[in-house]
Amino acid sequence: MARLRWATQIAALILVNIGFVQILKTGVVCPFFYCYGCPAAAFACPIGSLQTFAAVGPFPLYAIGSLGVFGLLAGRFWCGWGCPFGTIQDVVARIRRRSDTWALRPIAWPKYVVLAGTLLAAWIAADTLFCKVCPAGSLFAAIPQRFLSSELGFGTYFYVHIGTLVAAVVLFFLVARFWCRYLCPLGGVLGLFNRVSILRVKLDRAKCTQCQKCLAVCPTGIVNIDDIGTSTDCIQCGKCIESCPSDALHISASLIN
Amino acid sequence: MESLSHLRARWGKLTARLALTAVAVAFVAAFAASQYDLVRDTVRFICINCLGLGG
Numbered sequence A: 001m002a003r004l005r006w007a008t009q010i011a012a013l014i015l016v017n018i019g020f021v022q023i024l025k026t027g028v029v030c031p032f033f034y035c036y037g038c039p040a041a042a043f044a045c046p047i048g049s050l051q052t053f054a055a056v057g058p059f060p061l062y063a064i065g066s067l068g069v070f071g072l073l074a075g076r077f078w079c080g081w082g083c084p085f086g087t088i089q090d091v092v093a094r095i096r097r098r099s100d101t102w103a104l105r106p107i108a109w110p111k112y113v114v115l116a117g118t119l120l121a122a123w124i125a126a127d128t129l130f131c132k133v134c135p136a137g138s139l140f141a142a143i144p145q146r147f148l149s150s151e152l153g154f155g156t157y158f159y160v161h162i163g164t165l166v167a168a169v170v171l172f173f174l175v176a177r178f179w180c181r182y183l184c185p186l187g188g189v190l191g192l193f194n195r196v197s198i199l200r201v202k203l204d205r206a207k208c209t210q211c212q213k214c215l216a217v218c219p220t221g222i223v224n225i226d227d228i229g230t231s232t233d234c235i236q237c238g239k240c241i242e243s244c245p246s247d248a249l250h251i252s253a254s255l256i257n
Numbered sequence B: 001m002e003s004l005s006h007l008r009a010r011w012g013k014l015t016a017r018l019a020l021t022a023v024a025v026a027f028v029a030a031f032a033a034s035q036y037d038l039v040r041d042t043v044r045f046i047c048i049n050c051l052g053l054g055g
Helices: A002-016 A046-056 A061-074 A077-081 A084-096 A109-125 A135-148 A156-174 A178-183 A185-191 A213-217 A239-243 B004-044
Strands: A199-203 A249-253
Touching: A002 A077, A002 A084, A046 A061, A046 A109, A046 A185, A046 B004, A061 A077, A061 A185, A061 A199, A061 B004, A077 A185, A084 A135, A084 A156, A084 A178, A109 A178, A109 A185, A135 A156, A156 A178, A213 A239, A239 A249
Parallel strands: none
Antiparallel strands: A199 A249
């Protein structure tokens, strides 16, 4: 399963970058936290789109509807199996080869504070302010754009971008999936759908022996077995399934269950 | 054999999922025509200022 997950993550990274062909730059909102300022971006960042509408446009029903469809299909499966920023965090976790330096419990509310603050700031300032500090934008857009267009000068926000990116990477080394756990506004939205999504990790309580091996490997630090697959913090990565010795966990794709 | 309450819960979830999916798809369908181009413009015309480039 780990190989399949890496394969889908790499496929997603390629897919969101097919916009190097101009005609493939679409107005489709993607289910990942990925910057549409990337020179090769093919899809729109959902948080960027929501901000744009909050700043200048009508109520973002198209973007909200898109997120609803993605959420109902797979909840935070997108975070665990496709998100390019999540992939970067997984790569960092693989490099450090040890458990978290800080043993922090997952907390849901900061993600919603970031989401509300982002939209409110965009509405008040009529500008996409979050984009100016977003670490994903730093990595996928600001740095590549600077390399591609050397005639562009460095503005204040470029240094802010570098600062947030460095801070984010340091935090990734200390705590696995730190961004997904505590800060990702998109993860907060998709997490709301974890309980009702068609595709999700499911626990068979009859088979569970309470060995808690699943909790030990969880990259988002979930502490309660019943929260696996349903909590807003669960990114549905399936590492718990790999660790389960009694096959009590599986990926469920059902409208009814 | 499944109890009646269990069956009700399962069908309740199915109904909720279908209703939510219908609403979400309807949003996309109804507003894609008017809002798709604005979203596409954000992908095609990069906000250099947002990236802190351009002086």
